[in-house]
Amino acid sequence: MYAIKTVVTKYDTTYDTLRYYEKIGLLPPIHRNAQGQRQYTDADLATLDRILHLRRLGADIPTCQKLIALLDNSELTLAQYDQGLALLGTLETNLAHQIEALQQQQQYLAQKIDHLQHQRTLLSQRNMTNAGDKVKK
Numbered sequence: 001m002y003a004i005k006t007v008v009t010k011y012d013t014t015y016d017t018l019r020y021y022e023k024i025g026l027l028p029p030i031h032r033n034a035q036g037q038r039q040y041t042d043a044d045l046a047t048l049d050r051i052l053h054l055r056r057l058g059a060d061i062p063t064c065q066k067l068i069a070l071l072d073n074s075e076l077t078l079a080q081y082d083q084g085l086a087l088l089g090t091l092e093t094n095l096a097h098q099i100e101a102l103q104q105q106q107q108y109l110a111q112k113i114d115h116l117q118h119q120r121t122l123l124s125q126r127n128m129t130n131a132g133d134k135v136k137k
Contacts, residue, residue, distance in 0.1 A: 001031070001039040010045075011052055018048070026051050026064055057091045058098075 008015055018038075021027040027047055030038040040048075050071065054064045070076065070084040 001033075001041060002045065004038045004040070007040050007045065007048070011048060013052065021048070021051060024061065024065075026061070026068060054091070058094045059087075059091055063087055063091075 002010075004015060004018060007013075007018060018027070022030055022038075027044060030040060030044060033039050047068070050068060051064055054067060059067065067084060067087055070080055070087075073080070076084070
């Protein structure tokens with residue numbers, strides 16, 4: 001069993017987020033100890049891990065609810081499989097766009113770094129030349 005503070009730290013989330021996910025049913029009702037403090041099980045953490053992955057992939061709460069329900073159901077119809085695959089496909093497409101945008105930002109950053117390094121090298125060479133000229137005088 002894990003205290004809420006441990007879960008918050010381990011998953012880099014907030015107390016409010018955990019309480020909210022429980023309140024709206026994304027997380028199952030969390031067991032409480034004699035003092036009324038939440039105690040998370042390994043199964044709760046596995047569910048939370050799925051939720052956080054989906055959220056980081058850009059899934060909104062309703063999409064998370066649909067996907068968690070589908071993933072937890074072992075007797076799906078073909079239509080439900082198709083629905084789950086479509087939702088995951090959308091997340092995959094969105095992720096690909098995010099990766100592409102990050103790669104463009106990385107290229108831009110690399111160009112700016114190269115430019116500054118080049119300008120620094122030129123300035124350093126000028127300073128060395130100027131220092132050499134002063135020594136000769």
